Amino acid sequence: MEEKIKIASSPYFLNNYIEILSSILRRIVKSNDASPGCDKIVTQFHSETAPSVAIRDYMERILKLTKCEPGSIVLAVIYMLRICRDHSIPLTSLCFHRLFITSVCVSMKYFEDDVYSNKYMAKVGGISTRELSVLERLHLVMLKFSLMMSPIDYGNFCKEAVRLEGQILLDSVPTKGKKGGASELSNAIALIARLLPPNPNASEEKEKEASPAKEKASSASSAEKKEKETEPEEEESEKKAAN
Template identity: 40%
Template sequence: MADLENPDVMPKLIAFLSSLLQRAVESNDLNRRLQPQQISVFHGLTRPTISIQSYLERIFKYANCSPSCFVVAYVYLDRFAQRQAALPINSFSVHRLLITSVMVAAKFMDDMYYNNAYYAKVGGISTTEMKFLEVDFLFGLGFRLNVTPTTFHAYCSYLQREMILQQPPVIVAEHSLNLGRSLKAHLCFNEDEPSSHQKQQLAI
């Protein structure tokens, strides 16, 4: 993104990410009725009453992590969804995945960050649950936490382009059951370093 430190950028980014995730959640909730999906520690017994956007705004307000963490957290969610096809992001899991991905991104990216108990309080869950979520998320990612500058800027460019258009893409295409597959179609790669052909596609 052109300037993540610009105070006007983050509210727009959060709104856009919320819209993007909401579309994926709604589609995956519908697919959940048609075929069984695996249940994990990220699934709550009930749907949280707080909206995705309000939850992201709460995390941004209290987590005090760098703006870049939200982009990296988005990368992590994409990777997680690609690797865990049986665990599509739905209304029962999206909030726990969000707080976990931001926490892991902050620990990996920022020089200063809070402990698990603090992030648990921000996320509205117990400290014990936060610890379990972190471990399961790391294994779900295959511990692939590094985000190269090439990957970071590619995701930023994608988000910036879509935000400028003000037309959030339809995230989950027909027959697609998770966020990762559809994002892969838009981003044209799912590894840290895209090939030269993929770089050309990203430049379009």
């Protein structure tokens, strides 16, 4: 890794990043779990029943047993949300745990020098070694092997996460004439869109979508040119026939 990504320098973020990120992820999962139709979307990351371990507890368990750097956790969350956004997968309680342990496995291999084996990581995450290896390959393919993130986007993510976590806390406080937690801030799509940098492959996909239209337009214009070019010839032949 050419440029080592540094964790946001804010002492508040450094001391509370697990709580900050888990608070946002809990809100996203809670929103999606309550949304109709989300349970119909099934991937290899989904389990039949939701694990009993809470999101924050699961994140803290992985941090404790792997002693990974804060940057690895942050990148893991970013990778996870990118997959959900780019592949239209709602982050729910059925897929969070497998997605997160796989994301941590990938981010540690990218971000850190010394990493654990997949056998150990699978044990930490509560899945089999074979399953983790399969999910890791799928994870990389879904990210199109794009693991690098600029320090600017990384810093913006951390700052926005702190801001959103603060807003979530304010939103949960009941006020006069308002019920706690009633805000649309819990909307998962809005949260993901605000947290993540632009999709690096979006421009390429738009160009691919636009290319057929461009080809049709160019072929139509070339056909018009040919018609215009043949018109004078037809006029000349008609004049000669008249004479």
